[in-house]
Amino acid sequence: QVQLVESGGGLVQAGGSLRLSCAASGSISSINAMYWYRQAPGKQRELVAGISSGGSTNFADSVKGRFTISRDNSRNAVYLQMNSLKPEDTAVYYCNADVNYRTAFRTLTGNYWGQGTQVTVSS
Numbered sequence: 387q388v389q390l391v392e393s394g395g396g397l398v399q400a401g402g403s404l405r406l407s408c409a410a411s412g413s414i415s416s417i418n419a420m421y422w423y424r425q426a427p428g429k430q431r432e433l434v435a436g437i438s439s440g441g442s443t444n445f446a447d448s449v450k451g452r453f454t455i456s457r458d459n460s461r462n463a464v465y466l467q468m469n470s471l472k473p474e475d476t477a478v479y480y481c482n483a484d485v486n487y488r489t490a491f492r493t494l495t496g497n498y499w500g501q502g503t504q505v506t507v508s509s
Contacts, residue, residue: 387412387413387487387489387496388410388411388412388413388414388485388487388496388498389410389411389412389498390408390409390410390481390482390483390498390499390500390501391408391409391411391500391501392406392407392408392479392480392481392500392501392502392503393406393407393408393409393503394406394407394503395479395503395504395505396504396505396506397506397507397508398471398505398506398507398508399507399508400471400472400473400507400508400509401470401471402471402507403467403468403469403470403471404468404471404505405465405466405467405468406422406465406466406468406479406481406503406505407463407464407465408420408422408463408464408465408481408483408500409461409462409463410462410463410483410485410498411462412485412487413487413488413489414462414485414486414487414488415486415487415488415493416439416459416485416486417439417459417462417483417484417485417486418438418439418483418484418485418486418495419436419437419438419439419483419484420436420437420455420457420464420481420482420483420484421433421434421435421436421437421481421482421483422434422435422436422455422464422466422479422480422481422482423479423480423482424475424477424478424479424480424505425477425478425480425502426474426476426477426478429477431480432446433446434446434449434453434466434479435449435453435454435455435466436455437455437456437457437464439459441457443455448474449468449475452468452469452470452471453466453467453468453469454466454467455467464481464483466479468505471505471507472507473507473508473509474507475505475507476505476506476507477504477505478502478503478504478505479502479503479504479505480499480500480501480502481499481500482497482498482499482500483497483498484496484497485497485498
């Protein structure tokens with residue numbers, strides 16, 4: 387019913403920047419909170435940043451001051467601007483969202499994940 391597709395990952399040198407995008411598609415009525423998570427090799431998946439439907443944001447301490455999160459409700463999209471990247475930011479980055487979607491008879495809410503996009507920061 388709902389798909390999230392990330393883009394924008396890649397290889398960048400330390401100190402550089404990348405912008406990740408995530409677009410939701412399907413029978414979407416509205417989207418509540420949207421999040422970016424990341425998972426480095428051998429580590430647990432961790433929350434990087436979140437943004438509410440009203441635009442309130444929160445960030446992991448490790449990225450505060452370097453990353454910003456934004457969303458475009460008209461496009462059902464969320465973005466992660468990553469500046470001053472460090473080698474320890476290397477991970478697969480995943481988009482996650484709480485989506486209100488339409489069925490034949492009612493609107494339901496589900497939590498969805500994207501497929502992930504690789505970010506590699508070289509030293």
